Amino acid sequence: MEVKEGKTVIYACFGGFSNTGITTALASMDAVKEVGLDKVCIGCLGGLPVNVKSVYENTDKAKKIITVDGCPMECSRKTVENAGYQIAKSIVLARDIGMKKKSLYEGDEKSLTDNVDDEEVKKAKELIVKAILEE
Numbered sequence: 346m347e348v349k350e351g352k353t354v355i356y357a358c359f360g361g362f363s364n365t366g367i368t369t370a371l372a373s374m375d376a377v378k379e380v381g382l383d384k385v386c387i388g389c390l391g392g393l394p395v396n397v398k399s400v401y402e403n404t405d406k407a408k409k410i411i412t413v414d415g416c417p418m419e420c421s422r423k424t425v426e427n428a429g430y431q432i433a434k435s436i437v438l439a440r441d442i443g444m445k446k447k448s449l450y451e452g453d454e455k456s457l458t459d460n461v462d463d464e465e466v467k468k469a470k471e472l473i474v475k476a477i478l479e480e
């Protein structure tokens with residue numbers, strides 16, 4: 346299904362190797378739930394570097410683009426910019442809410458959710474919602 350004209354598009358880094366990356370995903374989904382899919386949608390980041398036509402078509406129609414990255418690597422911002430798009434707001438959780446990056450690859454803990462802080466997800470979601478609603 347195509348994105349309607351004028352929607353905001355969020356590109357989240359969704360980095361599954363770390364708490365910071367996973368938080369971008371959870372917070373972005375919570376932001377969409379709060380604001381509504383009629384106004385905002387999460388883009389397919391992986392489609393940009395491999396030139397997926399529908400991903401470009403939807404992004405071309407975006408009212409504005411917000412990138413949400415977990416750490417200073419800023420994979421989402423760089424990917425979106427490399428695809429030729431201008432970003433209205435870049436959010437980096439390590440910088441903007443002071444998250445400390447923790448590897449989910451190292452260690453032998455079994456639970457994904459034990460590595461995610463609900464308060465950090467909430468803070469990140471609030472920043473994303475603010476960026477969506479800003480004119």
Ligand code: SF4
Pocket residue numbers: 358359360361362363365366414415416417418419420421
């Ligand atoms: S920005 Fe950081 S957390 Fe996100 S995918 Fe890249 S390396 Fe992982």
